[in-house]
Amino acid sequence: MVSASTGISQELLYQVGYEVNKRAAIVVPQDGLTAFGNAWERESKPLAHFILGKILENAKLAVADARPMCGDTGLPRYYVKVGNEARIDGGFVALERSLRRAVADVTQDIQLRANRVHPLTRKNPGNNLGVFAPNIDYSFEPDGDWIDIIAVHKGGLFGTDYRMLFPADGTDGIKRFLLDNMAEFARRGLSCPPVVVGVGLGGTKDQAVSLSKEAACLRLIGNRHPDPDVAVLEEELRELANKTGFGVMGVGGDTTALDVHIEIAYTHTGGMPIAISQFCTAYRRAVARIHADGEVEFREDPLWFTDYYRREGID
Template structure:
């Protein structure tokens, strides 16, 4: 399957705009679930305001949040896909720039030292582009995630002592949620990366935080820990926007990897209640959009 780079550029532009305006159905369902179970009056009011904000944004073709975030594109490429990898990345970058200039969107991307903003949502190594490979031969899948700073600023890494075991993981995750408080615009998705190396653990935490709500860790022990931590986090009383209540997090979601016998890396990355993402899937039949 040969890929049309102009179609990729157009998709990269469309995905950025779509992600900023349309919340995925699983996140809406998560808000509905929390609204039904929340017992605190203030928290109920905050959740109702969040739901109204989503409805107004979609009804008026407006942004869900003013923070357009750091643009992240995750690619899955099948074995029969014919494409120049470098040209593919450049097409995504052009699409990201077009979304920002033509729509227009506020660019949140600046140089880390000079703080100069080129007003393109692009810069050195940005957009962030991850490429992996799919067992489906005739497939190019592009997922776009605009990661806001409110959630991304609450990222944590601990190189734990293996002898501390699972208790160290639980304690660290709980401490991170408490430290973040209302700064992540909860209810959040708490992404936890376990194992690997320090950099892999952080990458796994991001993957977990941006996973679809309702999905489970593929590892049975990881799935058990997800369930235990999800219950524990919602007993902390942080609540929506940090104003108290039962709804601190939609879920704790875990991704894990094998690690060294003398290491136990633990990373936490959070996603805010506006857990935005969009997806374009290229097949021989054409391009389809979803979440």
């Protein structure tokens, strides 16, 4: 389909951007299905057990009918990881044009709800496009000639919050923020648990928020951070979130969080910024790699958080 001399073609980028966007809307990833199934099996509250069964049934019906698995599109977005040796015919402008076209076409073809509007006038172009929409975030990887395109449909209205903690707040402060975050969004009816909670800890304010969203959306459920201290805290926060007893859709139950993922960034010595994002019951993500020879490989694991992406020193 392409030759290495010209690079990955704009048309192929469009086709893959279209396919992952469509799959994300329809097909619940396998790690989500497994986690919902496990939650259904161990749920002790009858209503929560019933709803979890319906969530699993809905996931099957969405695939059978080739229709979106949630009526609320959320906000479609892309994460793109680019190998350092990858070449794109037309460059990154061609890539972004392809992804924007894909969002507009998928919105029309599978009747995604057009959620993106002007924030003041509420004008709706009807295609989930607009100023800074869709979000496209990038990361890079050495020694690769491929491009990974990850589509996420992130429930848009709830779950993300930020707080500036200080070093003396310690893990107690982190736990307090998690409980405040979960209670606040449940109280306002803006939560659709069970969720995957992403925590961005450290960095700058904007990094904390971005990392929390990536942590929620771009790691498989059950995956643990390589730093053992962080991994222990992930387990503690998951148990704490489930002790709230909010349960599926807030009806009361054993599973409120399918998992908690923490990503850390080195931060100012005087502070401990923290952000939380919740990836809702509409667990929507699809991943594909485009190789330099045009071969396309779909897979489950986003492989977003590589050793290189989390590097500490110069290299």
